[in-house]
Every structure is written in C-alpha cells, then in structure tokens.
Amino acid sequence: MSILDNLTSKFRVDAIGEPSTEESIAQLKLFSPIEVPNDYIDIIRKGTDVEINAQVEDEEGEYEMYLRIWGANVSIENSEGYNLEKYIPSSIIIGDNEGGMVIIYGTGKEGLGIYLTGYGDLDISDAIYIALSLGDLLTRNVGIENLQG
Known part of the structure; x- marks a missing residue:
C-alpha cells in the first residue's frame, strides 16, 4: 500500500500524473x-x-496550501538546473509548495530530512526543516506546522 493511500485527514491528493518509469527512477538513483x-x-x-x-x-487560523511532488525526471532536471550540488551538496529537489519554495531531501541543520527553501535562496542554513521523511509528514502530520515557510 502506498503512502498516498494512508494520508492523514490533513492531506488529500487533488491531482496526480503518470507514474515515473522504472528506467527514470534508476536514472535518478544514479544521478x-x-x-x-x-x-x-x-x-x-x-x-x-x-x-x-x-x-x-498558523496564528491566524487554518488555511489550505499545496505541495507538489515531482517525478524522477523533473527532480533530475531541477536539481541540475538550479545547480543544487553547488549550493546544497548531498541533496535532491523532490517538489515544491506551488508558492515559490522547493522541497529538498538532504542534510541541513536538523540532519538528513525534508526541507523547504526558496528558489532564489538555495542555502541549507536558511532552509526550514519539515520532517525526517515524506512518510512522517503525510501519514503522521510530523512537521505539518513547518509547511508555511
């Protein structure tokens, strides 16, 4: 069963595209x-x-926002395109919040995990730690309070 089948009530999938191919996943693992x-x-x-x-x-109440999880090919393209290895070594971009911030999996102030940082400020020292994993965030609400950036 997929993580997407076990989301908490704080999350729901509103749109989903075609899955990444096994070939593109293998390329991502090599990259x-x-x-x-x-x-x-x-x-x-x-x-x-x-x-x-x-x-x-937040302090003003409840609101909705979106997270977008990209496929393997887009992760590679954006990690290369934003020269992520130069700015945040040992990380990959896995998505965005549709509000000018990227979701990165890498090592920052809190260790290895999921971070949120601005496209224009790819600096791990300024990144906001969300959670250890997407699973923790989406199936246990760990770090949900950090999503607003």
Whole structure:
C-alpha cells in the first residue's frame, strides 16, 4: 500500500500524473548524490506531479496550501538546473509548495530530512526543516506546522 493511500485527514491528493518509469527512477538513483528515499520512490511509482492539498494552521487560523511532488525526471532536471550540488551538496529537489519554495531531501541543520527553501535562496542554513521523511509528514502530520515557510 502506498503512502498516498494512508494520508492523514490533513492531506488529500487533488491531482496526480503518470507514474515515473522504472528506467527514470534508476536514472535518478544514479544521478543523486544521496540515497533516494524509499517513501519518495513509493510516491513517484504511483504518480508524478502529485498535488497534495494540506490543511495547515498558523496564528491566524487554518488555511489550505499545496505541495507538489515531482517525478524522477523533473527532480533530475531541477536539481541540475538550479545547480543544487553547488549550493546544497548531498541533496535532491523532490517538489515544491506551488508558492515559490522547493522541497529538498538532504542534510541541513536538523540532519538528513525534508526541507523547504526558496528558489532564489538555495542555502541549507536558511532552509526550514519539515520532517525526517515524506512518510512522517503525510501519514503522521510530523512537521505539518513547518509547511508555511
């Protein structure tokens, strides 16, 4: 069963594209300077450009935002295109929040995990730690309070 089948009530999938091929996943594994997380692979085997609606809260109340999880090919293209290895070594871009921030899997202030940082500021020291894994975030709400950036 996929992570996407076990989302908490704070998340729902609103759109999903064709899954990444096994060939593109293998290319991502060869390209990536770190081990590609299994929970990310689980998601992209089910679909790509997965738009996940998130119900988050801040001091002003509850609101909706989106997370988009990209497929293997887009992860490679954007990690290369934004020269991620230069700015945040040992990481890959796995998606965005459709609001000007990218979702990165890599090592930052809190260790290895999922981080959110701006496209224009690819600096791990400024990145916001979300959770250890997509599974923790999406199936246990760990780090949901950090999604607003």
